[in-house]
Amino acid sequence: MNGIRARFVLHRDDFKLESEFTAPALGITALFGPSGSGKTTLLRCIAGLERAQGSLNVNGETWQDEQTFVPVHKRPLGYVFQEASLFPHLSVRANLEYGYRRTPASEQRVKPEQVIDWLGLAHLVERRDPAQLSGGERQRVAIGRALLTSPRLLLMDEPLSALDSASKQEILPYLEHLHRELEIPVFYVSHALDEVARLADHLVLLQQGRVIASGALHETLARLDLPTAHFDDAGVVIEAEVAAHEERYHLTRVDMVGGQLWVGLLDQPIGSSVRARVLARDVSLATQMPQGSSISNILQSTILELSDEGADKVNVLLAVGDSQRLLSRITRRSRDLLGLEVGRVVYAQVKSVALMQGEKR
């Protein structure tokens, strides 16, 4: 049996975790939910740090059920805690290597120097006292420390929240690559929808200790009935294929179901598949084909669903071709001015596309 199947029940004073979900055997599963919804608690249950009732099966191995409870240190997982929690008595390097040394050589699939390089830790690694690191520095060391156990399941509790966007942009690609290189599933807690959309393949939505939705990222994000649709950065994920490179402008054309998009030049061969994120607020609609605009990505599409977003906005679910979905967020005024309704064909102008390089799955 492949994939991860989890069911946990845990009662706390005011809080009740009653979660059941499955997640794919590979790829990144985002645990997403408001503060206090039980994300950390759920992660702790998976790690075995909480003795919840229930069961957990990871790629065919039972880590927990009525009879079994594999102790934490025997679970081949890496855990990045919400607070960095470095060992104060160890140097930065010793912190990094703590788990590495405790991983059998045959299972070591990443080397300290690799991780130090990825996470930009070279100038910190000889520091003696981790208490003197800045908040972001500490968090990067904690990430590296977890990676160096070459885990078969990686649990990350908001690992990037202490990082500035530049560091984030540097680390994200590695995290993206990582789970593919290591071929491991990752559970990723995050508040940031853009991080989630960029990284995750699968989404588990939590609310007050319960799983309110769980499914493939692009499906879940395209649902107008979920809280995610109301986010400022609501949007969809598009699977596409590299079709052409235009070196002069440093652009790449990717083809998707029902259309094509120009994106920044990709270092990937023609034919490879890529993933792109398109935010609802970046998609404007026009009833006629726009002319002379700096927006080069225009997709002909059909309106599938309209749903009010607050008092002034409307979320519009679009079909591009038969299967590709797109979300657009426009003002109610524009909807009325343009007379938009279900079934109408419109031109979706995509102002910007966030690209997640490399193939997914």
Added chain:
Amino acid sequence: MNGIRARFVLHRDDFKLESEFTAPALGITALFGPSGSGKTTLLRCIAGLERAQGSLNVNGETWQDEQTFVPVHKRPLGYVFQEASLFPHLSVRANLEYGYRRTPASEQRVKPEQVIDWLGLAHLVERRDPAQLSGGERQRVAIGRALLTSPRLLLMDEPLSALDSASKQEILPYLEHLHRELEIPVFYVSHALDEVARLADHLVLLQQGRVIASGALHETLARLDLPTAHFDDAGVVIEAEVAAHEERYHLTRVDMVGGQLWVGLLDQPIGSSVRARVLARDVSLATQMPQGSSISNILQSTILELSDEGADKVNVLLAVGDSQRLLSRITRRSRDLLGLEVGRVVYAQVKSVALMQGEKR
């Protein structure tokens, strides 16, 4: 002498803080810089937690110079630490009220119940053990605790990084109001440019312990030579005035120098001034007036400056009217296709506008 004038020199093993800047007497000053650039260290110097060399003058009061060093507890400031650092031996309520009780009644300008309400802490306030709070819950309590000292200078070290965007959206307006209600200056450390743009009036950019730029937010953000211009969410801030309300569509028209923008309905009288943020990536350019588009905000503008952004993009600085600046980020390809160059008049399509309600200064 009004305003805050600070100069600090502090040497650490590998790190050297040598910062000098001034900040306005009112409003929010953002301390912005990459991880390890010295933001926390600078904040600690201001609070008096580090005995740096230098001087600090806050609205005419000298907190530090060669002769003076006002001890931390006598500085009328509130400090939200990067980690929540709640008192483990006190209940949530006692944590909140710790500073409140130590503030003379005559200076108490916020009440616990107000803050509990603002920060959505009502269901947590009777909890005994703060160790059982979730990461975000802890951080909100820490913010409330600092606010309740009714500080005359508020120092916040990434107070929102542990919060999900919904909580953030709930708290941000209060922070916006706060410094105006309390009429206090705020120093705000953040990695998130959108938070900064939304909140700050003034920006201090740090790099490796040095201040590389300091100035009014809208001026600093419109500079193409600063690192901020390269951010994903680079953009400008626009000062405008409420001109008309269209209740039917829940929209408000605001007038700015050189044009007008439609934004979500504002609960503010005609004539009041507002602030809006426009991201570079939300601004597309067209050489002819677009027709039949869902984009309702189109501003005629003149190209002031073009600057390459990475290999495939271009940042375009635009003048709307004589004084308003706008940033647009387009592909190099579009630039060439449309033949954009300095001096050319173009139509800036603004896909989305983030509004910071209420008047600034």
Added chain:
Amino acid sequence: MGLSGGDLQAIWLTVRLASVVTLILLLVGTPIAWWLARARGRWKGPVSAIVALPLVLPPSVLGFYLLLAMGPNGPVGHLTQALGIGMLPFTFWGLVVASVFYSLPFMVQPLQTAFESIGDRPLEVAATLHASPLNIFFSVAVPLALPGFLTAGILTFAHTVGEFGVVLMIGGNLPGITRVASVQIYDHVEALEYGQAHHLAAVMLIFSFLVLLVLYAWRPTPRKV
């Protein structure tokens, strides 16, 4: 109960002595421990060592030197006489002074460890919340070091109860004044009154066990956030 009047008197005296000593040491030892926990300078080592010294001195020897010092020809004796207090040896307060000296490390050491393990952050936070250093100490350091206070209190109290060599030297074994339980049991033993010795020892043991049990049940563990 099988305890003589002398036994009860001795127990009562012991409890009184240990309580007074623990109380005084709380007042004296706490600031020393706090200073030691926060100090960084070069005085920290020597002061720590001096505080620990009474540990090393055999109680009988300590008692002997205290007797010399507090006696009519000793410096402390001169002082107390000049102050009109009279002589300390062979009085209850003489025992108190000697025990305070003797038990000092048992108060200071656990407190110091407890204070140290608080770390800087809670104190910094309190300072930014307008708590003065003294107020920080009482509202943050003391509550956070509570388990340490309990450990220190128990060690001090128990050590004073168990004190013998010093008391014998400096107390003179005076019933009702300086004949504490430890000496009383010893006297029973020496006089071959084993039955009475067993009795008194058993009562002390059981009583102490119950007190300790209550204290430990109530003792909080150090807390973290």
Added chain:
Amino acid sequence: MGLSGGDLQAIWLTVRLASVVTLILLLVGTPIAWWLARARGRWKGPVSAIVALPLVLPPSVLGFYLLLAMGPNGPVGHLTQALGIGMLPFTFWGLVVASVFYSLPFMVQPLQTAFESIGDRPLEVAATLHASPLNIFFSVAVPLALPGFLTAGILTFAHTVGEFGVVLMIGGNLPGITRVASVQIYDHVEALEYGQAHHLAAVMLIFSFLVLLVLYAWRPTPRKV
């Protein structure tokens, strides 16, 4: 140096006794302290209280009961004879056993406080990094509790050096075997050889001070991240 051969022998014996006892108690006391620090159940209180009990018993009384227990008619005596070890009183190892018993709380209490103040987090982190419970103990708990170990070691060592009542009772004052420095000084005092007593006491004090100074200079303060 003004020290007689007997004095030197006594000092050497004292150092040897205190070292052996400290070592044994490190081995015995550490697991007890660790268990007490982590335990949550109903046994924690009673065990804590029992560990603290030797504190309350006057050393002379403790010594007397140990003499009874380890004597030819006592249970321990029966045991040691059955094991072919012979009788413990009046031997070095008898002193060791008595001192281990006597100094137990001084090892356990500071260690327990130190272990407790580590909190759960570092141990959880280590577990997720594949460290087994035993490995966590040695690679995380022990290093983080290092200041506690030093405090505990110093208290135990010093307390054994200063031990007197128990030694007197159970040692038989045998030169080179059980006549430790505390007894030696006492004998000098009792024999009115004040000069020699002063000498030996001074040497012990200075020596102890220096040792403590070195230890405290080297002692780390508990660390936080």
Added chain:
Amino acid sequence: EKITVAAAADLKFAMDEIVTTFKSSNAGDEVEVIYGSSGKFNTQMQQGAPFDLFFSADIAFPRELAKNGLAASEVKPYAVGRIVLWSASMDASKMTLGSLTDSKITHIAIANPQHAPYGKRAEEALRSSSLWEKIESKLVYGENIANTAQFVQTGNAQVGIIALSLAVNPELSSKGGYYLIPDMLHAPLEQGFIICKRAENSALAKRFANYIGSKPARAVMTKYGFVLPGEAVRK
């Protein structure tokens, strides 16, 4: 009126009895007796201990105190002590000093000769019997004479040399009996007392001091095996 008497440990049983009889004829007076080692009392007296009378097991101590002006009376000898060989596990009455070389005897308890008067005399007796070298390795030393008796009573030392005044106590004599060591083997255990300086004006102290020389008191002392000053050795 009330007085506090410091008395050597060997007087424990005898003095208790004397005080009881003294009180029966002096109703209302209180006599508190503290027992301990003579050497310690000496040290404490030097530092102003609040004792009214001091009965030492060695007359040298009161003599020294008198020399230092701490006595309110002259030093009065009150008894001469005797030492015995005593055992709790064997019949010591059938032993002599020579029996100590028996290999079954592994530990012999004596009081510390360095400072305990009874210990000093025990050493002298052993030396003059030329046994010291042979048995020295078996000796264990008690802090005072009562402590020494405990070593024997608990069986940790098979035999000990203790005060006759203790050995006649039923607690001890019932066990194994004793052998009185001939007093020509050691210097006499001359014991003496003084009235202390602070009791200079205490009538009770004087009365009690006088009572020690009285017939009933002397009878008690004799009962506990003390040889009284001016009397011949009985055996």
